[in-house]
Amino acid sequence: MKIAIIGHGVVGSGVAETLLQKREELKVKTGVDLEVKYVLDLLEFPGLAIPVIHDFSIIEQDPEVSLVVETMGGLSPAFEFASRSLRANKDYVTSNKELVAQKGAQLLKIAKEMGRNFLFEASVGGAIPVIRPIHQCLEANSFSEVSGILNGTTNFILERMIDDGAQFDDALALAQKLGYAEKDPSADIDGLDTCRKICILASLAYGKHVYPKDIHIEGIRDINLIDVQYAASWDSRVIKLIGKSKINPEGKLAMIVCPMIVRRGSLLSSVNGVNNAVLVRGDLVGDIVLYGRGAGKYPTASAVIADVIDCAVHRGSRREIYWEDSEEPAVTNYLDELTQMYFRISIREKEDIDTVRAEFGNIRVLTRKNAAWSEFAFVTEEQMPEREIIRKIARCGVLVDTMIRVESEI
């Protein structure tokens, strides 16, 4: 089977290299011969054993190319390339999470019309098999939760704060130095990357397209070492950036992306370094956790190639991945969801604490060494709608330094 690869960056070159090096091995294993006919990129790559082209229409018009791999990211021109490839009767495999999160429903519809595959295992969780397990291995389940640590950069930064007592800025600088964070790290640390990925997982698990714009997102920029210490003082809990989607008690889809305090012993608490983990809760299976490297050249290439092989081996029978588009936001307002909240506040007088207790009833007071007398940290004990929590703390008339949700379900 002849393939074209769009984009020769980190992931694209990993795919090209691996398909070249493992061509014989994969032929023996799978029975299909995978030949990369073109690499499309803006740049030249002298010495590359594959012809480099710059004009997409060469791919589009070449009937020999039956599959297009795209690894360049971004919506434009990726969306155009995807729809044109599918309409030209080619399967399309992508690692582009923005494309899938924004245009997944549209592209799946075109794929369905054309009887072609639109596959995107590499768009979530890098190396970790996630899409295929949810779609194919757990298909008999109804899902009530799909959540996870979906961004390695932020997980690395938080880990440095937790384990080494590093300040956020220093941990970020280290991540940049090690190549885990980009020069402009905002898509990672402000949570947008996690949001795109949890939108893809939620769309797949619940069958309706969830758009990133409808999700409440909070990043980790405001996480302070003091809060990390308070979390640790509460049975060694840790702060993790979580993308969360669950069916709430009224049967509606609730989603959020934010840092959360996770109990030690939960599997998500032990996700270390730049790794990712996805927790899937199904009615038949209970909890399944899938864990591994969330990014990187070869890990991501592995996921791309899994899709390529799937298309090649089952060229006759389309993968039935599908979800509906939705005009209405598919999710609830996060302020209506029940939660438990950690607060760090500045008090002016001791009576402020009495006011807090009067508003919230039972609270868990957290302590740390060398705290100023005006610093007061606590966790609300009762689950209540976030809207109510906000109203109560506002009524206390205290200065809120930080508030972080407490994750009790995963």
Place this chain on the structure above:
Amino acid sequence: MKIAIIGHGVVGSGVAETLLQKREELKVKTGVDLEVKYVLDLLEFPGLAIPVIHDFSIIEQDPEVSLVVETMGGLSPAFEFASRSLRANKDYVTSNKELVAQKGAQLLKIAKEMGRNFLFEASVGGAIPVIRPIHQCLEANSFSEVSGILNGTTNFILERMIDDGAQFDDALALAQKLGYAEKDPSADIDGLDTCRKICILASLAYGKHVYPKDIHIEGIRDINLIDVQYAASWDSRVIKLIGKSKINPEGKLAMIVCPMIVRRGSLLSSVNGVNNAVLVRGDLVGDIVLYGRGAGKYPTASAVIADVIDCAVHRGSRREIYWEDSEEPAVTNYLDELTQMYFRISIREKEDIDTVRAEFGNIRVLTRKNAAWSEFAFVTEEQMPEREIIRKIARCGVLVDTMIRVESEI
């Protein structure tokens, strides 16, 4: 598609019930209508909405039945049913780990000849997607290790010893009371169940059938609470029953099933209760961990039904799961493999310790409260062939109470 289910025990009834209850839902999701035409069992099940039969030849001779699900376990008559089903041009889906571990290569060969599927996702790791992720999602990888906690019963027992300080017998009795352990628990606690599962995973990952008889197996019967305490004293390590398969430094397949001391922080150390976890190490992806419930009615049914759907949706195109049979044992002698060992020995005089030090060089001495003066626990620091470790400890002339391997790689 019409299906016959052989065996109406825990798993079989879970499959039948789920297929009945979710028939419409699955039809919408997958596009295929799954109808259970027969249940074959020795017993009658009055009131069951599916005809119960007792004669396999009815299934064999019914051309309407294109898929047989078998959940009864054991080799006979399962092997006969499997080969006759495949030869009668029916796909065969099984949760029977003994069948796959003993007869996998033979049945895969028949399936290949007949152009039919022989699938067994439910035979390892219950609910956890394992077979399909290794086979389909990580296909571009060469594997250097596949290991895991594959038996929930023993994991539960060890956890009670570690967390609650329970003695082995009490923990076993509790597991039996809760229905996690059978009345005759030997297949679980002596490691045979783990061995069958790791043989299936190794056969799949390395492409050659590995037979349980060729694997060195040690169970957890001899694990003493004292050893659990010593392990905990060494940076909170824990003892877990591990099925291990890896490519050794000479490129050969090394396998063992035995209790191992695992470092706290390793993902396998936090596998709790009756859960299972499988670690897969690939050249492209690094480490992937798949975690979830290793057994149970609905979790296992979920895995069986995933295979059923796969067969139904891709009736035209066979799954290319395959491994070769091998006459020769596919594995090395475990005594030749490098390891690190924990010993608890009884000494007669203080000079015995000097002898131990003289033999092993650097050792890590472990301590616990209230130990008798004659009790001495240590860990060999250097990796060396197990044969050499045995020779050295024999030369010490001390009484060995326990020896447990130390897992340093996962």
